[in-house]
Amino acid sequence: MKYIIAIIQPGKLDAVHEALGVIGISGMTVSEVQGYGRQKGKSEVYRGAEYAVNYIPKIKIEVAVEKKASEDVVAAIKTAAGTGKIGDGKIFVLSLEDAMRIRTAETGAEAL
């Protein structure tokens, strides 16, 4: 299994959510986060204003998937979240050792 963490522009959440639904992703975690990349949070336009600050609001999406679905998920997020501009975000793919659905005690891919 893989654990995919994507940091995206807040305005792209709906598009990413929809794209993941299309490829059958059944659950995800979404958080409001702040961060910066190579531009150190400078000169990014957020809601029309240029903020000379260090931390830019982003959305973090976390999705646990079967290994074979990982590339499709990354591609779907890239397509849905990408504009070609700086600050589009980043996708991290981690190995996921195990998972459990607490209600049933199912583990591994059965728990996703």
Ligand SMILES: Nc1ncnc2c1ncn2[C@@H]1O[C@H](COP(=O)(O)OP(=O)(O)OP(=O)(O)O)[C@@H](O)[C@H]1O
């Ligand atoms: N190396 C990193 N480790 C953890 N989080 C990161 C890292 N780089 C970027 N992020 C997160 O991703 C968000 C978006 O990064 P961003 O898209 O600006 O990356 P970048 O490398 O500067 O690329 P670009 O030049 O396209 O802007 C940041 O606000 C931060 O939350």
Ligand SMILES: [Mg+2]
């Ligand atoms: Mg950047």
